[in-house]
Amino acid sequence: MTLKPITPNNNNMSRRVLPGEIITSWVSVGEYKDILLDKSTEGIARVAINRPEKRNAFRPQTISELCDAFIRIREDPKIGVVLFTGVGPSKDGKFAFCSGGDQAIRGSGGYLGDDGIPRLNVLDLQRIIRSLPKVVIALVPGFAIGGGHVLHLICDLSLAADNAIFGQTGPKVGSFDAGFGSSYLARVVGQKKAREIWFLCRKYGAKEALDMGLINAISPINLLESEGVKWAREILQNSPTAIKCLKFSFNADTDGLAGIQELAGQATHLFYTTDESKEGRNAFMEKRDPDFSESKWLP
Ligand SMILES: CC(C)(COP(=O)(O)OP(=O)(O)OC[C@H]1O[C@@H](n2cnc3c(N)ncnc32)[C@H](O)[C@@H]1OP(=O)(O)O)[C@@H](O)C(=O)NCCC(=O)NCCSC(=O)CCC(=O)c1ccccc1C(=O)O
Numbered sequence: 001m002t003l004k005p006i007t008p009n010n011n012n013m014s015r016r017v018l019p020g021e022i023i024t025s026w027v028s029v030g031e032y033k034d035i036l037l038d039k040s041t042e043g044i045a046r047v048a049i050n051r052p053e054k055r056n057a058f059r060p061q062t063i064s065e066l067c068d069a070f071i072r073i074r075e076d077p078k079i080g081v082v083l084f085t086g087v088g089p090s091k092d093g094k095f096a097f098c099s100g101g102d103q104a105i106r107g108s109g110g111y112l113g114d115d116g117i118p119r120l121n122v123l124d125l126q127r128i129i130r131s132l133p134k135v136v137i138a139l140v141p142g143f144a145i146g147g148g149h150v151l152h153l154i155c156d157l158s159l160a161a162d163n164a165i166f167g168q169t170g171p172k173v174g175s176f177d178a179g180f181g182s183s184y185l186a187r188v189v190g191q192k193k194a195r196e197i198w199f200l201c202r203k204y205g206a207k208e209a210l211d212m213g214l215i216n217a218i219s220p221i222n223l224l225e226s227e228g229v230k231w232a233r234e235i236l237q238n239s240p241t242a243i244k245c246l247k248f249s250f251n252a253d254t255d256g257l258a259g260i261q262e263l264a265g266q267a268t269h270l271f272y273t274t275d276e277s278k279e280g281r282n283a284f285m286e287k288r289d290p291d292f293s294e295s296k297w298l299p
Contacts, residue, residue, distance in 0.1 A: 026046060034062035035062060036087065044081050049087065049098055055143050063125050080135065080232075089142075095142030097152055100148045126150065126180055129155060130180070133247070142161065143164075158214070165204070184254060279295075
């Protein structure tokens with residue numbers, strides 16, 4: 001039996017477990033049209049683009065739903081790791097993470113939703129994922145192309161099936177991502193390789209992607225989700241605050257003041273938990289001068 005890594009209303013308890021497979025129980029959350037959102041009781045969420053017949057290309061509605069799902073996850077203190085993937089296979093048996101913007105609804109100035117307004121709202125999603133105070137792991141079961149390639153790139157970690165295919169197509173289809181899609185790509189794979197990827201628009205297999213540092217590991221497609229759960233469980237053993245601060249430290253190195261703001265926000269969170277900080281708040285509320293004499297100027 002071939003297991004689908006992602007199926008709507010997936011009930012793992014009725015599936016046959018493969019040798020070495022790790023499973024978790026998913027509960028579906030929210031009513032979405034273009035995506036699926038599931039949570040497990042062990043602190044993992046799963047977000048999947050659900051347009052397999054279009055190789056999971058996104059339209060404005062897909063992106064709005066993804067933003068909503070990631071913001072829900074951000075607000076849930078029980079979730080520490082998100083697996084971000086694409087539903088598959090499609091009727092022709094192929095898998096995709098995402099093939100970028102849906103070219104069929106690309107108008108002048110952006111992608112057109114039902115309201116006829118042109119949007120490039122994938123940029124909002126990129127920022128939400130980057131600044132999510134949780135670990136986001138892309139599970140790439142097939143194609144990660146164009147804007148879909150950028151989406152796996154901006155995730156914290158990427159795990160790919162052995163049949164996965166990566167690439168940018170912008171210069172072929174009249175598009176480009178001059179933000180994370182190019183500059184951050186160069187940070188990940190180096191300037192020469194990033195220019196090759198964008199200028200030639202070639203496609204790269206999973207082994208090539210691993211060799212250039214674009215992904216973290218390869219697994220057989222039937223075990224891709226299992227591998228994601230395994231990595232998530234290992235991360236969840238570790239200190240949430242340490243992981244969050246490390247994520248924002250990595251971001252601060254590349255994201256300028258916006259990255260420093262995220263890291264600084266975590267420092268403020270921690271400071272609020274101290275007696276020193278609480279004394280400042282209490283003094284204001286009690287209409288008296290603050291007394292910081294108990295706080296030491298430690299080296
Ligand atoms: C992914 C492919 C390589 C897969 O090839 P193959 O297996 O042969 O399948 P196909 O027969 O081509 O496709 C099957 C079916 O899906 C439809 N489809 C696939 N991809 C798209 C798509 N992106 N848009 C619309 N439809 C798609 C295809 O038409 C077929 O449908 P039928 O009805 O059966 O004919 C291959 O499909 C492929 O190359 N796809 C296109 C990849 C691509 O060029 N994507 C767009 C890149 S540009 C982009 O994503 C912009 C993103 C963006 O919004 C942005 C904006 C501003 C700044 C940055 C960005 C950013 O890049 O993020």
